[in-house]
Amino acid sequence: MKSIYNSNWIEPGYDLGDKVCVFSKKFDLNGTVSRAELQITSFGVYEAHINGKRVGDFILAPGWTNYRKRLQFQTYDIAELIGSNNEISVSVGRGWLMHYKDDLSAALIASVEIYYDNGEKEIIYTDDSWTVGLSKIQYSNIYNGDIYDASFVDESPCFATIKDMDKKMLIEQQGEKIVEVEKLPVKKIFSTPQGDICIDFGQNMTGYVEFNICGKKGEQAVIYHAETLDADGNFYTANLRSAKQEIRFICDGRLHTYKPIHSFQGFRYIKLENWSDEIKAENFKAIVVHSDIKRTGYFECSDELVNKLYSNIIWGQRGNFLDVPTDCPQRDERLGWTGDAQVFIRTAALNFDVNKFFEKWLSDLSSCQNADGGVPHVIPDLQWRDDSSSGWADAAVICPWQLYLTYGNKKVLARQFDSMCKWVNYIKNHSNNYLWDTGKHFADWLCLDENDSSKKHATPVELISTAFFAYSTSLLIKSGNVLGIDMSEYEALLSNIRQAYRKAFIDKYGRVNCNTQTGCALTIYFNLSPDKQAAAKQLNSLVKECGHLKTGFLGTPYLLHALSENGYAQTAYDLLLRREYPSWLYSVTMGATTIWEHWDSLKPDGTMWSTGMNSFNHYAYGAVGDWIFSVAAGINIDEASPGFRHIIFKPATDSRLSFVKAGILTKYGEVKSSWRKEGRLIEYSFTVPHPCTATVYVGGEAKIVSGGTYKFKEEI
Numbered sequence: 094m095k096s097i098y099n100s101n102w103i104e105p106g107y108d109l110g111d112k113v114c115v116f117s118k119k120f121d122l123n124g125t126v127s128r129a130e131l132q133i134t135s136f137g138v139y140e141a142h143i144n145g146k147r148v149g150d151f152i153l154a155p156g157w158t159n160y161r162k163r164l165q166f167q168t169y170d171i172a173e174l175i176g177s178n179n180e181i182s183v184s185v186g187r188g189w190l191m192h193y194k195d196d197l198s199a200a201l202i203a204s205v206e207i208y209y210d211n212g213e214k215e216i217i218y219t220d221d222s223w224t225v226g227l228s229k230i231q232y233s234n235i236y237n238g239d240i241y242d243a244s245f246v247d248e249s250p251c252f253a254t255i256k257d258m259d260k261k262m263l264i265e266q267q268g269e270k271i272v273e274v275e276k277l278p279v280k281k282i283f284s285t286p287q288g289d290i291c292i293d294f295g296q297n298m299t300g301y302v303e304f305n306i307c308g309k310k311g312e313q314a315v316i317y318h319a320e321t322l323d324a325d326g327n328f329y330t331a332n333l334r335s336a337k338q339e340i341r342f343i344c345d346g347r348l349h350t351y352k353p354i355h356s357f358q359g360f361r362y363i364k365l366e367n368w369s370d371e372i373k374a375e376n377f378k379a380i381v382v383h384s385d386i387k388r389t390g391y392f393e394c395s396d397e398l399v400n401k402l403y404s405n406i407i408w409g410q411r412g413n414f415l416d417v418p419t420d421c422p423q424r425d426e427r428l429g430w431t432g433d434a435q436v437f438i439r440t441a442a443l444n445f446d447v448n449k450f451f452e453k454w455l456s457d458l459s460s461c462q463n464a465d466g467g468v469p470h471v472i473p474d475l476q477w478r479d480d481s482s483s484g485w486a487d488a489a490v491i492c493p494w495q496l497y498l499t500y501g502n503k504k505v506l507a508r509q510f511d512s513m514c515k516w517v518n519y520i521k522n523h524s525n526n527y528l529w530d531t532g533k534h535f536a537d538w539l540c541l542d543e544n545d546s547s548k549k550h551a552t553p554v555e556l557i558s559t560a561f562f563a564y565s566t567s568l569l570i571k572s573g574n575v576l577g578i579d580m581s582e583y584e585a586l587l588s589n590i591r592q593a594y595r596k597a598f599i600d601k602y603g604r605v606n607c608n609t610q611t612g613c614a615l616t617i618y619f620n621l622s623p624d625k626q627a628a629a630k631q632l633n634s635l636v637k638e639c640g641h642l643k644t645g646f647l648g649t650p651y652l653l654h655a656l657s658e659n660g661y662a663q664t665a666y667d668l669l670l671r672r673e674y675p676s677w678l679y680s681v682t683m684g685a686t687t688i689w690e691h692w693d694s695l696k697p698d699g700t701m702w703s704t705g706m707n708s709f710n711h712y713a714y715g716a717v718g719d720w721i722f723s724v725a726a727g728i729n730i731d732e733a734s735p736g737f738r739h740i741i742f743k744p745a746t747d748s749r750l751s752f753v754k755a756g757i758l759t760k761y762g763e764v765k766s767s768w769r770k771e772g773r774l775i776e777y778s779f780t781v782p783h784p785c786t787a788t789v790y791v792g793g794e795a796k797i798v799s800g801g802t803y804k805f806k807e808e809i
């Protein structure tokens with residue numbers, strides 16, 4: 094057993110609130126060290142130093158899990174950092190603990206294991222011989238930012254108090270650490286019409302600003318963060334709601350380099366106030382921070398706006414994969430909304446290797462699941478005690494299945510299987526005659542069915558809920574089959590749900606009776622109409638009639654697939670390539686550098702959708718990335734041989750694009766697909782990593798190939 098389990102929880106002995114404290118301990122070594130290890134974690138977020146040097150590079154450690162049951166500890170090799178006389182100091186701020194009201198408070202637990210050359214071993218535990226004092230960071234809050242006083246020194250640190258608390262929740266690091274990934278230089282320094290001095294970093298992002306400051310002693314310099322400017326070009330923070338996102342630096346007249354260590358911001362622009370130093374670009378850098386996920390997917394085509402859309406999808410993911418898949422990184426939310434995560438996971442898993450990231454989040458999901466199988470809206474759970482929502486709670490089934498498809502991860506299916514069953518059983522227990530017609534749901538959130546920019550929806554909630562009931566049950570059956578479990582009970586359930594669905598929502602011609610894009614897309618993609626072609630024809634007409642999409646969070650991911658899989662690829666391309674509102678490219682033409690929460694977060698006249706709920710960094714609509722890879726570039730996973738062991742290449746070309754190329758780094762090597770128009774010919778190229786096989790669909794024929802690169806030509 095790891096020695097941290099024998100250590101003690103220690104706390105400051107007073108309510109820390111949003112203050113930051115520093116725990117310290119001096120220790121000497123009695124010989125030559127062969128190995129030294131620090132095991133550590135905290136309630137709150139910590140940053141550890143030994144002899145003034147940073148331990149590891151995990152930002153906002155220990156990350157965010159279901160703290161009541163699961164708290165990750167980290168293990169660091171510290172042999173290089175220690176000598177004969179040492180001091181370890183650990184700064185602890187509140188971090189995500191702010192969501193836990195009064196039931197959890199800031200605390201630290203650690204053990205330093207030292208192995209000497211002579212075979213002896215020494216362990217230093219956190220206990221009441223550690224001291225604790227207040228940090229120069231006088232205030233730190235994830236939503237609000239920091240107050241740092243450069244001249245503050247705590248003259249009277251005291252001894253830490255041992256906290257009587259069990260260690261059952263301690264688990265080894267399961268997810269990815271959060272790291273600094275990139276530093277963006279200043280793009281522009283400018284004054285707004287209101288006279289504010291602002292800096293543009295050119296990219297909406299998540300992280301913080303590192304800056305050099307001298308200032309005058311006692312002066313409080315402030316940095317405000319914003320995602321966008323308003324219609325008049327002024328600094329705009331109304332969409333942050335109560336989140337302040339400010340860094341207040343109280344100067345001591347000496348030069349400092351500062352960056353937050355216990356908070357982060359969502360921003361592209363900063364505004365400087367009380368800045369007596371000359372404002373020079375080289376004194377400011379924006380540091381991009383996210384989970385240490387490896388980029389795997391690349392895409393490029395002949396349309397620069399589509400390329401920018403793809404870049405915005407990537408930035409949307411980078412901005413919201415901060416240990417937990419969050420809805421947004423800027424306003425007073427930044428939560429692990431289940432719906433957003435399930436909507437985006439297919440795209441997310443192509444862009445980056447998110448296997449470990451989601452394994453950890455899914456472990457939190459099952460640990461937060463209610464006894465009746467209900468799944469909270471956000472994971473980690475904030476104990477809101479609401480009904481579980483269709484399309485949101487279904488993340489319990491959709492996400493593990495996606496990790497199986499993209500990465501061939503069978504273990505995660507086995508680990509989550511109970512949770513998946515519990516979720517489907519929950520729906521069964523809340524449905525009447527196989528129709529899920531109870532509870533409160535977010536439905537097709539932010540769709541455009543009834544009137545523009547409305548949260549209302551014309552697709553009946555019961556249709557959406559029952560469609561997801563069927564879909565989750567079908568994925569559960571597939572998962573059970575992979576695991577060799579008898580699923581006949583769920584097969585019977587699925588057949589009953591389908592029948593009930595057809596009776597309630599499909600007319601005698603196989604058409605969806607609510608006549609909405611989302612109604613059709615879900616029916617088609619979830620295989621719920623007895624006549625898929627009839628529903629697809631209906632969907633195609635609906636899109637053609639109004640000329641644009643009307644779908645919200647739940648319909649959007651399936652809309653283009655439902656069209657292109659049934660002979661309407663051209664209509665799907667019409668939607669993808671449309672530039673006017675509402676469309677994916679509209680935000681690009683408006684200068685977006687990330688994906689917006691609403692189709693019109695920023696309206697054509699530069700005004701805002703609203704102040705209340707208007708994020709400029711919300712990945713949900715970026716779910717189209719999956720269609721871009723699987724249809725435009727034609728790279729598909731074969732369910733029967735997942736993880737790209739067998740690949741299905743089936744690109745759909747379009748006359749408005751002259752080339753498309755994409756690559757996905759899989760565990761077997763890089764899968765590549767491209768096509769290019771040369772006069773009346775289309776030239777295709779497909780690369781299959783060596784242990785893999787593929788089926789290539791070109792010119793109406795299917796060919797089976799093994800590892801290698803293959804070129805084909807087709808006449809238009």
Ligand code: BGC
Pocket residue numbers: 420421426430432433535538706
């Ligand atoms: C979040 C969403 C989330 C929704 C629930 C919002 O406040 O930002 O993305 O899914 O609430 O409908």
